[in-house]
Amino acid sequence: MSVGILGAGAFGTALGIVLAQAGREVTLWAREGAAEMDAARENTRRLPGHALPEGLRVTASVDEAAGADTILLSVPMQKLRDVVDDHGAVLRDRALVACCKGFELRSTLGPAGVLAEVLPGTPQAILTGPSFAHDIAAGLPTALTLACADGALAARLQADLATPTVRLYRTEDVTGAELGGAxxxxxxxxxxxxxxxxxxxxxxxxxxxxxxxxxxxxxxxxxxxxxxxxxxxxxxxxxxxxxxxxxxxxxxxxxxxxxxxxxxxxxxxxxxxxxxxxxxxxxxxxxxxxxxxxxxxxxxxxxxxxxxxxxxxxxxxxx
The missing domain is CATH 1.10.1040.10 (N-(1-d-carboxylethyl)-l-norvaline Dehydrogenase; domain 2)
Incomplete structure (x- = not known):
């Protein structure tokens, strides 16, 4: 099972680390500094002190990351629309999991609303809950909510994204989950x-x-x-x-x-x-x-x- 992560901030990097440690093939897209991060095998800017496992590859190509079975969108809420709009051709019809929290200022929509507006019909979910990137990367126990209106997709994503240290609880109440996080x-x-x-x-x-x-x-x-x-x-x-x-x-x-x-x-x-x-x-x-x-x-x-x-x-x- 492969995971592509768009966004190499602290949270995206931490998710990449723990998923790769759990045996997933992970491709992490970094808008800047991908080559340096891959060479150092560490995100020295956003998440220093946590080595990148062998199963995590860093790339400057969105197309490479978007070729995975599941795509995690770990970009700031105010940048989500631009990223999805710019790369809609490769993201369309993929299972997209938004990992950002908040409301878009220009539309007052949450991540689910933005995804539905830019890529209507594309399978989507939200990953949210109490979590700090450094805790996840350090392997400390964390529990998160996976919100998805499609029960079958939610069950598949829950199995694919849960790890020994990140426990996922699923809900079909996307509205409630995204409001809480925002x-x-x-x-x-x-x-x-x-x-x-x-x-x-x-x-x-x-x-x-x-x-x-x-x-x-x-x-x-x-x-x-x-x-x-x-x-x-x-x-x-x-x-x-x-x-x-x-x-x-x-x-x-x-x-x-x-x-x-x-x-x-x-x-x-x-x-x-x-x-x-x-x-x-x-x-x-x-x-x-x-x-x-x-x-x-x-x-x-x-x-x-x-x-x-x-x-x-x-x-x-x-x-």
Whole structure:
């Protein structure tokens, strides 16, 4: 069984490592530096300290990676449409598994919506859940959600992509799974900002809890199954992302709270996702005050203290 991975960031590389160690033939497409990575047998830029196994080949050719049985799309959410559109001729009718989280800013669609719009009818799934690339690459135990509306395809992908250290649970609720993966990044920014400003663990716990309520309101409005966000793709990912500096979104929030600079080279999916979610929530009439406060912080319309005052001054109500 062969796997092609488009995107040699930390997560794509980590998946390539663990799949190759489990005996799959893996071809990893790197937009830049493929020859150097293959020669060094390590992704020194994005995932240093983890050797690439013999079964993992790095290539600069999308066509080579796309010749595999299953294609993992491990590119940033805001780049997904361009990659799939540019290489649609070789990706069409392949089983595509999106490994990115978030909403596209220009369309407010998630990865499933983007794939359906660019390559209608192409088999697709989403791989999401609580996971850090360095944990996966190190062989530490991880559990993820594989969401696919086609039950037979989901079962095949689950068997093909599970490894001794990466356990996959499948669901047919694609909407719920992609919403959980996207929305938790916004709440992670809020939690990081609160911790960076020294507001304490209790404030973070409150933001996580009320943020989870926001996530469920949006998911229910869009037709997700009520229990999906209580699983790995929602609550599990929220717990990890809002409590660990291994999360870029949480670290970005910390920098906002501390008034520190942030490197523009580090992808923070939660920032454009927050804006897309806020737009979609307004159109749907869904109340999402934490998301709105994050967008106001990002746009410089509110200082952190003002954002917290806004949230705390909301009308008292039942939980």
């Amino acid at each position: 929305l938790k990044n916004v709440i992670a920014i809020a939690c990081g900002a609160a911790m960076g400003a020294g507001l304490g663990e209790s404030a973070r716990a409150a933001l996580m809890t009320r943020g989870f309520a926001e996530m469920n309101r949006m998911a229910t409005k869009l037709g997700a199954a009520p229990g999906t966000l209580a699983g790995l793709s929602g609550f599990g990912d929220l717990a990890l992302t809002c409590t660990s500096e291994g999360s870029r979104n949480y670290r970005y929030g910390l920098s906002l709270g501390r008034g520190a600079a942030w490197s523009s080279s580090d992808t923070v999916e939660g920032a454009p996702t927050a804006r897309a979610v806020a737009d979609r929530a307004r159109a749907l009439g869904v109340e999402m005050p934490i998301t709105g406060a994050v967008v106001a912080l990002l746009d410089g319309r509110l200082a952190l203290g003002e954002a917290m005052d806004m949230l705390l001054s909301r009308p008292l109500r039942e939980e």
